[in-house]
Amino acid sequence: MDKTIKSAAEAVAEIFDGATVMIGGFGGSGAPIELIHALIDKRPKNLTVINNNAGNGRIGIAAMIDAGLVKKMICSFPRSSDPRAFTDRYLAGEIELELVPQGTLAERIRAGGAGIPAFYTPTGYGTELAEGKVIAEFDGRSYVQERWLKADFAIVKAHIGDLHGNLTYSKAGRNFNPLMCMAAKKSIAQVSQIVTPGEIDPEIIITPGIFVDGVVEIANPQQEEALIRAGAAYK
């Protein structure tokens, strides 16, 4: 078994117009910048993008929005140190927003990957984000029904991957990435290094390869925060 993909361009080649794409990362931590930029080069249209945020500066998801690729964002916090890309399009009515509390977003993705179509959470009960949703009482307390989230593709960033797609992560760069690998029809991870099966201690594998369809080696990945501090823009 060899899930290696040779280039970032090849990794995103199947992402089609109108696709729903989960993109890993929390801010820049664990964000697959090279895969996102390869996707911008391909220029698919009308994407629904699922991420915790909605881009920062003029790179990554913000650059996808600038390039007009994104029809809808599903996220918890569409703000950042430089949120112009999303803010301008949102206020102009050019991009849809589905705002989801962060823990609910994570659990909806997990549920999507775990075959659980809906679940109940206390989060959001009695707030405007629960309007129109099913409410049920359990043991005297009210809960909001939330539905699973699934996607056509997930693009994530991991640290070490092997040919079977087993993944480890770097520090807090894990965040949504393992969940998104579970919840997409096709999950592709960029990793700093691809190794042969057996080289990663099974005890430290965070995402088992069954959840991963492809791994692409990006040896020295860029960090969103460093690019933003350098004033970088991707077009």
Add this chain to the structure above:
Amino acid sequence: MTIDTREDIKLSNAQIAWRAAQDIADGAYVNLGIGFPEMVAQYQPPGRQAIFHTENGILNFGEAPKEGEEDWDLINAGKKAVTLKPGAAFFHHADSFAMVRGGHLDVAILGAYQVAQNGDLANWRVGSKGVPAVGGAMDLVHGAKQVFVITEHVSKKGEFKLLDKCTFPLTGVGCITRVYTSHAVIDIKGGRFVVCEKLAAMTMDELQAMTGAPLHTDGPVADLVVPQL
């Protein structure tokens, strides 16, 4: 009539954070909201060590690294670079919010636009304009054994922040257990504001005049005493 908001005697944000920090036990698992609540970490009493949780997947993170030594995969929920303390752990987002909603945190501390006497909190948006952003606020108010608010007692415009009912969009219903303000420490018990401590230089009537719901007492009200910081 304008009320006297006793700006002359009010605690600084650092002093409010200090007071809240005194109520965090040694070994407690604590989430501090982004911004003002992060100050609480600086004022842990000597000999006590809380373990801080950040939503993006770290337990037991520490202070910011030196300039130039940041690792941008090692950040907190406010997207600031942090360091690790011995015994730190990483986990993914679903586990992180299982810690929150599942009742595993001892304390969560948040800021507030408004708090109601029944424990309702409004802290995520003030109206319908602009780009809404909620982050983890609606999750964090559910599950921690104690959910504290730290806040000025009245808004900068002199409007009530402690009210009978919130007027801004809610973050959570009946979720707050205690409020540390610039003038008092107030428990929320049985749908009422119960004053535990107030600044010695003010009367209960003055505190009541600054509060948009009836204040109650349950035994003697202690003086709110904090050091110069």
